[in-house]
Amino acid sequence: xxxxxxxxxxxxxxxxxxxxxxxxxxxxxxxxxxxxxxxxxxxxxxxxxxxxxxxxxxxxxxxxxxxxxxxxxxxxxxxxxxxxxxxxxxxxxxxxxxxxxxxxxxxxxxxxxxxxxxxxxxxxxxxxxxxxxxxxxxxxxxxxxxxxxxxxxxxxxxxxxxxxxxxxxxxxxxxxxxxxxxxxxxxxxxxxxxxxxxxxxxxxxxxxxxxxxxxxxxxxxxxxxxxxxxxxxxxxxxxxxxxxxxxxxxxxxxxxxxxxxxxxxxxxxxxxxxxxxxxxxxxxxxxxxxxxx
Amino acid sequence: xxxxxxxxxxxxxxxxxxxxxxxxxxxxxxxxxxxxxxxxxxxxxxxxxxxxxxxxxxxxxxxxxxxxxxxxxxxxxxxxxxxxxxxxxxxxxxxxxxxxxxxxxxxxxxxxxxxxxxxxxxxxxxxxxxxxxxxxxxxxxxxxxxxxxxxxxxxxxxxxxxxxxxxxxxxxxxxxxxxxxxxxxxxxxxxxxxxxxxxxxxxxxxxxxxxxxxxxxxxxxxxxxxxxxxxxxxxxxxxxxxxxxxxxxxxxxxxxxxxxxxxxxxxxxxxxxxxxxxxxxxxxxxxxxxxxxxxxxxxxxxxxxxxxxxxxxxxxxxxxxxxxxxxxxxxxxxxxxxxxxxxxxxxxxxxxxxxxxxxxxxxxxxxxxxxxxxxxxxxxxxxxxxxxxxxxxxxxxxxxxxxxxxxxxxxxxxxxxxxxxxxxxxxxxxxxxxxxxxxxxxxxxxxxxxxxxxxxxxxxxxxxxxxxxxxxxxxxxxxxxxxxxxxxxxxxxxxxxxxxxxxxxxxxxxxxxxxxx
Numbered sequence: 001x002x003x004x005x006x007x008x009x010x011x012x013x014x015x016x017x018x019x020x021x022x023x024x025x026x027x028x029x030x031x032x033x034x035x036x037x038x039x040x041x042x043x044x045x046x047x048x049x050x051x052x053x054x055x056x057x058x059x060x061x062x063x064x065x066x067x068x069x070x071x072x073x074x075x076x077x078x079x080x081x082x083x084x085x086x087x088x089x090x091x092x093x094x095x096x097x098x099x100x101x102x103x104x105x106x107x108x109x110x111x112x113x114x115x116x117x118x119x120x121x122x123x124x125x126x127x128x129x130x131x132x133x134x135x136x137x138x139x140x141x142x143x144x145x146x147x148x149x150x151x152x153x154x155x156x157x158x159x160x161x162x163x164x165x166x167x168x169x170x171x172x173x174x175x176x177x178x179x180x181x182x183x184x185x186x187x188x189x190x191x192x193x194x195x196x197x198x199x200x201x202x203x204x205x206x207x208x209x210x211x212x213x214x215x216x217x218x219x220x221x222x223x224x225x226x227x228x229x230x231x232x233x234x235x236x237x238x239x240x241x242x243x244x245x246x247x248x249x250x251x252x253x254x255x256x257x258x259x260x261x262x263x264x265x266x267x268x269x270x271x272x273x274x275x276x277x278x279x280x281x282x283x284x285x286x287x288x289x290x291x292x293x
Numbered sequence: 294x295x296x297x298x299x300x301x302x303x304x305x306x307x308x309x310x311x312x313x314x315x316x317x318x319x320x321x322x323x324x325x326x327x328x329x330x331x332x333x334x335x336x337x338x339x340x341x342x343x344x345x346x347x348x349x350x351x352x353x354x355x356x357x358x359x360x361x362x363x364x365x366x367x368x369x370x371x372x373x374x375x376x377x378x379x380x381x382x383x384x385x386x387x388x389x390x391x392x393x394x395x396x397x398x399x400x401x402x403x404x405x406x407x408x409x410x411x412x413x414x415x416x417x418x419x420x421x422x423x424x425x426x427x428x429x430x431x432x433x434x435x436x437x438x439x440x441x442x443x444x445x446x447x448x449x450x451x452x453x454x455x456x457x458x459x460x461x462x463x464x465x466x467x468x469x470x471x472x473x474x475x476x477x478x479x480x481x482x483x484x485x486x487x488x489x490x491x492x493x494x495x496x497x498x499x500x501x502x503x504x505x506x507x508x509x510x511x512x513x514x515x516x517x518x519x520x521x522x523x524x525x526x527x528x529x530x531x532x533x534x535x536x537x538x539x540x541x542x543x544x545x546x547x548x549x550x551x552x553x554x555x556x557x558x559x560x561x562x563x564x565x566x567x568x569x570x571x572x573x574x575x576x577x578x579x580x581x582x583x584x585x586x587x588x589x590x591x592x593x594x595x596x597x598x599x600x601x602x603x604x605x606x607x608x609x610x611x612x613x614x615x616x617x618x619x620x621x622x623x624x625x626x627x628x629x630x631x632x633x634x635x636x637x638x639x640x641x642x643x644x645x646x647x648x649x650x651x652x653x654x655x656x657x658x659x660x661x662x663x664x665x666x667x668x669x670x671x672x673x674x675x676x677x678x679x680x681x682x683x684x685x686x687x688x689x690x691x692x693x694x695x696x697x698x699x700x701x702x703x704x705x706x707x708x709x710x711x712x713x714x715x716x717x718x719x720x721x722x723x724x725x726x727x728x729x730x731x732x733x734x735x736x737x738x739x740x741x742x743x744x745x746x747x748x749x750x751x752x753x754x755x756x757x758x759x760x761x762x763x764x765x766x767x768x769x770x771x772x773x774x775x776x777x778x779x780x781x782x783x784x785x786x787x788x789x790x791x792x793x794x795x796x797x798x799x800x801x802x803x804x805x806x807x808x809x810x
Binding site: 156157162164171177 | 385391395
């Protein structure tokens with residue numbers, strides 16, 4: 001039973017990572033750095049909560065999240081592609097913008113600086129921790145599906161081939177008539193939508209939006225993208241690995257043997273170790289972060 | 294502009310008239326014209342920076358002309374896009390391959406016009422079609438191999454097949470032989486002649502005059518962005534073409550200039566001494582597998598060989614850029630095996646690297662800055678760079694090596710290949726040195742600059758220095774060397790005196806058919 005509970009907890013934590021990392025993979029494979037994932041997630045969580053609150057339906061909430069994430073990612077892509085701004089700088093700016101904007105609109109809409117009121121979400125009111133209650137949450141299935149669909153898109157479709165070419169050798173892609181910029185805009189929009197679904201999962205699971213509720217998960221997802229060497233399945237494994245580390249942290253927290261501050265470091269320390277371990281072998285897409293001529 | 298009526302009756306495939314194109318302040322094309330009849334091989338020649346590639350990229354739809362008219366098969370196609378050009382059967386093989394290294398051959402073939410079945414890539418169909426096309430043209434490729442794993446020659450085959458796969462009837466090749474070995478070049482000529490027989494039109498951008506004479510039917514010469522002459526190959530001479538390219542008479546240095554008549558006996562005091570050098574390579578266990586030689590003062594040892602037989606690793610190991618497994622190197626009697634790049638320089642070693650973009654220059658630095666790279670510590674006042682001294686040095690070198698434009702503050706990126714190479718050579722030759730490692734010193738450099746660089750290398754030799762020359766261009770090795778070593782499979786397959794060497798003698802050693810060392 002303990003093993004099952006551990007697995008259930010891990011999967012539950014992994015779902016937002018799976019969404020965001022599949023977004024990270026497509027964005028980075030197309031040549032756009034996925035630094036804005038954190039912002040898309042937080043934006044998605046907020047838009048999802050608001051749309052769910054006003055419509056009374058979590059499904060409408062998901063649509064709201066997708067729209068919000070796409071809008072943010074397209075803003076990033078427009079700045080990086082059309083105006084050739086440095087992707088690292090714009091990525092950080094998007095994250096800061098979303099942090100501030102969600103706080104601002106939280107106050108505007110709900111007169112609170114910390115939380116939204118209770119919003120309709122998925123799953124039981126008293127969300128259990130078992131696998132059975134997890135299975136009733138459609139976002140769990142969507143999250144797993146996101147990875148499979150991303151792998152199919154990337155390796156089996158013309159669009160995926162173009163994404164891989166655009167991120168690796170955009171001049172070559174241009175020379176055979178592939179509209180590299182358009183390929184990248186679409187990849188950005190997809191990554192925004194996926195990451196936003198990951199954020200919406202958090203809000204709808206907790207039936208509430210709270211300020212800065214993504215707490216760096218977008219960056220963990222980016223780390224998983226890199227740890228997974230820009231491949232959807234390997235990135236998914238990385239997500240599960242990080243989620244397992246977090247679960248371990250939660251369980252150890254209860255045990256009270258090690259100071260909690262150290263326990264809380266576990267996932268992040270593991271992230272650093274994992275990335276340092278693959279850094280020699282991880283070859284990013286050659287044109288990552290570079291605007292086309 | 295002298296104009297020759299195009300070969301009689303064949304319909305005109307390409308007609309570009311009065312093309313203008315500028316990039317910022319650089320006028321790449323200033324009223325360039327070219328006319329090519331269907332079914333002929335046309336050579337577009339000119340020095341680097343003459344605007345050949347720009348003109349052909351305009352034809353291929355990569356750039357739109359600022360002014361001028363473009364016609365293909367009689368249709369006005371001015372300012373078309375890459376996709377439109379491909380649809381109309383115009384394909385271009387770029388000098389720097391336009392292949393995605395992480396994708397397979399088949400994926401590169403289909404990129405941009407991917408066949409699908411039920412929404413998915415139809416890779417099986419592409420593999421089938423590529424194999425078929427490969428058989429028909431005699432260009433052998435494996436559709437499932439990754440491009441990154443191909444040799445340069447194979448990658449070029451893929452490039453040509455890629456354009457044919459897209460239905461090219463007009464094929465533009467930008468300096469296709471720059472990276473090929475002699476047998477691969479013969480293979481390319483065979484393929485191009487086959488295409489000509491099938492009525493396809495070929496434009497070959499080049500500045501190698503022997504190629505022009507061997508393969509082309511007609512010639513357009515460009516200089517400074519303009520068309521200087523249109524010639525028929527059978528009615529002209531290499532000297533006449535060279536004169537049109539450069540604008541003055543040139544000494545065609547490619548064939549056997551004077552060399553000092555030194556004998557094979559080991560000279561008593563050698564300047565460079567290499568013993569049993571073994572260097573690990575990326576693939577093979579040892580890229581350099583026990584090479585030893587010495588070079589005397591006033592001697593050029595040329596290393597011939599097909600690329601990828603350890604020349605790059607040998608040179609990099611000697612320059613201190615790559616670790617050695619065993620063996621020793623000494624310069625003027627001093628063991629430098631364990632020294633850093635900087636200490637090697639102080640010990641009297643100078644290095645012209647084979648890839649000027651990767652190793653020779655910082656492209657975004659100015660000419661003046663590039664001219665002091667690696668010697669910046671000699672141009673300081675206190676902790677600060679001494680700008681006056683740097684500019685002074687730049688003016689002297691620009692003058693001595695005829696670097697154009699003669700403006701110290703221009704970034705190296707803005708210069709033509711020949712002038713970029715002159716920066717590297719000026720820098721490496723202006724430091725106090727005893728031994729010069731010259732790797733591919735004239736790769737991708739125009740006729741005028743080749744003549745200049747060869748003269749400098751001979752002067753250096755005559756001044757009593759030792760030069761190790763590595764070149765993929767056999768004619769260059771033959772023209773400059775006093776002794777010639779042939780490298781094959783990481784070893785010296787033969788070491789010959791210049792007077793005993795010729796293309797015919799060296800060929801079998803280069804392909805590994807003979808060993809003598």
